[in-house]
Amino acid sequence: MAKYVLAIDQGTTSSRAIIFGQDQSIVAVGQKEFAQHFPQSGWVEHDPEEIWATVEWSIDQALQKAGLAAADIATIGITNQRETVVVWDRESGEAIFNAIVWQDRRTVDLCSSLKEDGLEPLFTKKTGLLLDPYFSGTKIRWLLDNVDGARGKAERGELCFGTVDSFLIWRLTGGKRHVTDATNASRTLMYNIADNCWDEDLLTILQVPASMLPQVLDSADDFGEVTQDHALAGTPILGVAGDQQAATIGNACFDAGMMKVTYGTGCFSLLNTGSELVHSTNRLLSTIAYRLDGKTTYALEGSIFVAGAGVQWLRDGLGIIESAEQTGELAAAADPEQHVYLVPAFVGLGAPYWDAEARGAMFGLTRSTGPAEIAKATLDAVCYQTHDLLIAKRGDWQGSKAETVLRVDGGMVASDWTMQRLADILGAPVDRPTILETTALGAAWLAGHRAGVWPDMETFAGNWARDRRFEPNIDVASRSADLAGWKDAVQRTLTRSGP
Numbered sequence: 001m002a003k004y005v006l007a008i009d010q011g012t013t014s015s016r017a018i019i020f021g022q023d024q025s026i027v028a029v030g031q032k033e034f035a036q037h038f039p040q041s042g043w044v045e046h047d048p049e050e051i052w053a054t055v056e057w058s059i060d061q062a063l064q065k066a067g068l069a070a071a072d073i074a075t076i077g078i079t080n081q082r083e084t085v086v087v088w089d090r091e092s093g094e095a096i097f098n099a100i101v102w103q104d105r106r107t108v109d110l111c112s113s114l115k116e117d118g119l120e121p122l123f124t125k126k127t128g129l130l131l132d133p134y135f136s137g138t139k140i141r142w143l144l145d146n147v148d149g150a151r152g153k154a155e156r157g158e159l160c161f162g163t164v165d166s167f168l169i170w171r172l173t174g175g176k177r178h179v180t181d182a183t184n185a186s187r188t189l190m191y192n193i194a195d196n197c198w199d200e201d202l203l204t205i206l207q208v209p210a211s212m213l214p215q216v217l218d219s220a221d222d223f224g225e226v227t228q229d230h231a232l233a234g235t236p237i238l239g240v241a242g243d244q245q246a247a248t249i250g251n252a253c254f255d256a257g258m259m260k261v262t263y264g265t266g267c268f269s270l271l272n273t274g275s276e277l278v279h280s281t282n283r284l285l286s287t288i289a290y291r292l293d294g295k296t297t298y299a300l301e302g303s304i305f306v307a308g309a310g311v312q313w314l315r316d317g318l319g320i321i322e323s324a325e326q327t328g329e330l331a332a333a334a335d336p337e338q339h340v341y342l343v344p345a346f347v348g349l350g351a352p353y354w355d356a357e358a359r360g361a362m363f364g365l366t367r368s369t370g371p372a373e374i375a376k377a378t379l380d381a382v383c384y385q386t387h388d389l390l391i392a393k394r395g396d397w398q399g400s401k402a403e404t405v406l407r408v409d410g411g412m413v414a415s416d417w418t419m420q421r422l423a424d425i426l427g428a429p430v431d432r433p434t435i436l437e438t439t440a441l442g443a444a445w446l447a448g449h450r451a452g453v454w455p456d457m458e459t460f461a462g463n464w465a466r467d468r469r470f471e472p473n474i475d476v477a478s479r480s481a482d483l484a485g486w487k488d489a490v491q492r493t494l495t496r497s498g499p
Helices: 048-066 108-116 120-127 136-146 150-155 164-172 200-206 243-250 308-318 326-332 371-396 416-426 438-451 457-463 476-493
Strands: 004-010 014-020 026-033 073-080 086-089 159-162 179-181 215-217 237-242 259-263 267-274 285-292 295-304 341-343 361-363 406-409 430-433 466-470
Touching: 004 048, 004 164, 004 438, 014 048, 014 438, 026 048, 048 164, 073 164, 073 243, 073 438, 086 150, 086 164, 108 120, 108 136, 120 200, 136 150, 136 200, 150 159, 159 164, 164 179, 164 237, 179 237, 237 243, 237 438, 243 259, 243 267, 243 285, 243 295, 243 438, 259 371, 259 438, 267 285, 267 371, 295 371, 308 371, 326 371, 326 416, 341 371, 341 476, 361 476, 371 416, 371 476, 406 416, 416 430, 416 466, 416 476, 438 457
Parallel strands: 004 073, 073 237, 179 215, 259 406, 406 430
Antiparallel strands: 004 014, 014 026, 086 159, 259 267, 267 295, 285 295, 341 361, 430 466
16 A cells, blocks of 8 residues: 655745655655746746746655655645746646746736725735735736737636646646645635635636636645656645645644744744634734635734845855855854844835835944844844734734744754744744654645545644744843834835834
8 A cells, every 4th residue: 555645845946845654754855946037126937847847856856765656655745835826828738928926026016006996905805815916816917918818818718827736736637637725725816715715806806717717625635646647647636735834734733823934935924713714903814724624724824025035145145155054153143232134125025014115124234244243134034023923913813822832944943043033032932843844744744634644633733743942031121122123124114104
């Protein structure tokens, strides 16, 4: 009997395939990066064919490393960069344009126009989201309005839209399945998260034909079977979730009140609110955490656009580090008498500010400011922004208590300095799990449990293991002063009044 589970983790900068054993341990990993395209200021694109090629390569690499074949893989789970848009031809399967990435800001003017028409409350009520270029709906509208012949083809039912999970499933199943799951659908600005359906009113406003849209399934469901011309031929795809929801599942945040924060290219926090759909008064997002057996679990989400991307800027933009691992060492060596603040609004500010026009700024520079202080300011910015999200969530939901313990994951959490600084700024404990690949683990659990080779939710949660807890170790006065300086820096950066 096949007993391994393979997770496809299609991220913003690389594609990975991770094979897990029955005990949820990692057996093998295949990973390949792909190019980032920046055709204009604020625009970010990926080549869908390169995404597909890196996924295939990663699968082959993982199987080869593990010495396994398709017959050994019980099921596939998929997790993906959310909000990124692919539109492809229904007949040929070829994308009509590059994928427009979640970070892309080209639809700022369209979002502003919709806001001026007084439509944001309607979108927020139905989708839990705000009118921001971050989300998929306005990206689709841009493609239909700007790619030659696209709108006509769409209206004739010749085009398919999908987030990256849908595109991969279409390719893996040979075009037999055009599907997504509820978590990915909930990020499009077109899905009614209370009624769990595509919303006709919103589609009309965005001018997106319903024929383009995938069927929406539960997060653990039958998404199709891989066709014979792929390495995993015959393997069922039984689990799908957007990356942040998958990380919530991988961190076993199944109970209302549990919260996880993922530190990748951006930073994303989800607070499980159970069956209660909470509408934020602090400009957070209401979203679907997961949908299992037709039952929807909701979450409040805060999105920070620049986290690990700030470290990449230190390396690739400024050239003051050679590897991400050096950042914590530099930060630890910073002059404690200098109070430098970086507001990393490179592509605008996300929650709770949602200022698409804001741009990055640094405050508190002196003649003696150097690489160490800039590195510290970059890591501090991640911690301060997390604090903003936590405060907003406490204000939105009575079940979110002051003693919230955060479960964290993502590449940045390997840094002890950063995690200790996070606990200090939050004034709350931070738990780092033993398995840091929680995004892939969440997708694997959805598929593995559905296939009957992995345990139920309660047992899986019981298996979650903590590597280390970071406790706050800073006096209240110092924390308050640090946060006051951050708040002042943000207010100076915003193009409008604060949240």
